[in-house]
Amino acid sequence: MWAFILKRSGVMLLTALCLTFVVFFLTNLYPNLEKLAKTQGNMRMTDVQVENWLDTRGYTQPLLVRYGEWLGVVPSFRFTKDNGKVAGRCIKPGMDASVAPEYCGVLQGDFGMSSVFKEKVSVIVGKRLGLTGWLMLFVMIVMVPMALIIGVLAGMREGSKLDRGLSTFSIATTATPEYVSGVLFIVIFASSAVGLKWFKGSSASAMTEITFANFTLPVMTMAFYGMGYIARMTRASMAEVMTAQYIRTARLKGVSFPNIVMKHALRNALIAPFTVIMLQFPWLLTGVVIVETLFNYKGFGWVLVQAASNNDIELLLSCSVVAVFVVLVTQLISDIGYVFLNPRIRMS
Numbered sequence: 001m002w003a004f005i006l007k008r009s010g011v012m013l014l015t016a017l018c019l020t021f022v023v024f025f026l027t028n029l030y031p032n033l034e035k036l037a038k039t040q041g042n043m044r045m046t047d048v049q050v051e052n053w054l055d056t057r058g059y060t061q062p063l064l065v066r067y068g069e070w071l072g073v074v075p076s077f078r079f080t081k082d083n084g085k086v087a088g089r090c091i092k093p094g095m096d097a098s099v100a101p102e103y104c105g106v107l108q109g110d111f112g113m114s115s116v117f118k119e120k121v122s123v124i125v126g127k128r129l130g131l132t133g134w135l136m137l138f139v140m141i142v143m144v145p146m147a148l149i150i151g152v153l154a155g156m157r158e159g160s161k162l163d164r165g166l167s168t169f170s171i172a173t174t175a176t177p178e179y180v181s182g183v184l185f186i187v188i189f190a191s192s193a194v195g196l197k198w199f200k201g202s203s204a205s206a207m208t209e210i211t212f213a214n215f216t217l218p219v220m221t222m223a224f225y226g227m228g229y230i231a232r233m234t235r236a237s238m239a240e241v242m243t244a245q246y247i248r249t250a251r252l253k254g255v256s257f258p259n260i261v262m263k264h265a266l267r268n269a270l271i272a273p274f275t276v277i278m279l280q281f282p283w284l285l286t287g288v289v290i291v292e293t294l295f296n297y298k299g300f301g302w303v304l305v306q307a308a309s310n311n312d313i314e315l316l317l318s319c320s321v322v323a324v325f326v327v328l329v330t331q332l333i334s335d336i337g338y339v340f341l342n343p344r345i346r347m348s
Helices: 002-027 030-040 047-056 063-071 121-156 161-175 178-189 212-242 245-252 257-269 271-278 280-294 300-309 313-341 343-347
Strands: 078-080 086-088
Touching (some): 002 063, 002 313, 030 047, 121 161, 121 212, 121 257, 121 271, 121 280, 121 313, 178 212, 212 271, 212 280, 245 257, 257 271, 271 280, 280 300, 280 313, 300 313
Antiparallel strands (some): 078 086
């Protein structure tokens, strides 16, 4: 098991390096750097002035060198401002350049400064990630039990009216995008035009205090979209297990149908959905972009939109690191859990 974990950790490290390098390359294309120069300097800067601005700040260095600076394995570039002061990534405001460290990247826990919010990227991402974490927690609490119940009920009696009805409902939820179901929920449950003012159409107040009124609609929107996929996977797994030989043997021995489902079929049927459930975490982290924008909930998805729209390169890179880390860790946990749940894989 430990050899498996070490092997997967090495693959994860290589994957993280490749993915972050791709994101670094895309965010540091010349049009983005030109926009950054004009945003930080002057929108009326000429091409020569833009080139000079980028050159004096190290943006014209080779891509691998700058990627190494961002990781923290290459000494940070330093430049002299017009007022004669030395500046650089490692030199914070008010810090003497002589005592500033040479390395300050991701490995040192320094994700840089946001060019838009004028604040440490680690502080921004940590705060917004905490808000999204609460949203993800409530979505998983609602989505997973409902999806498993629907999938198990549909798979117990394959081909029945209950199976067809629940399968149709699962397909309908998956086929309905979040921006459609979210708008419908707002119109039905929060708009004064219909008359059902049960919830608030905005979740901005949930950032300070979560209540049933301001947090139900975004949770419903995400859970409604995600439960269909888990339910369909659970239904397929349950239907396959119910046709297994040991289930037929249990029936011939006279074991009641509820006992067959609960004691024999359910555990084996939940092996495949476990992987799907674990993969919902990275989907929730990146899929909240639409929901948080729609309900004005300023979490991780909202920050990701702001970073992309405002060309905040440091913040965008940090968001990508968090997304890559969550995807790789959840996949590792999924693989380890699958090994423990499936004895055949464990023995092999």
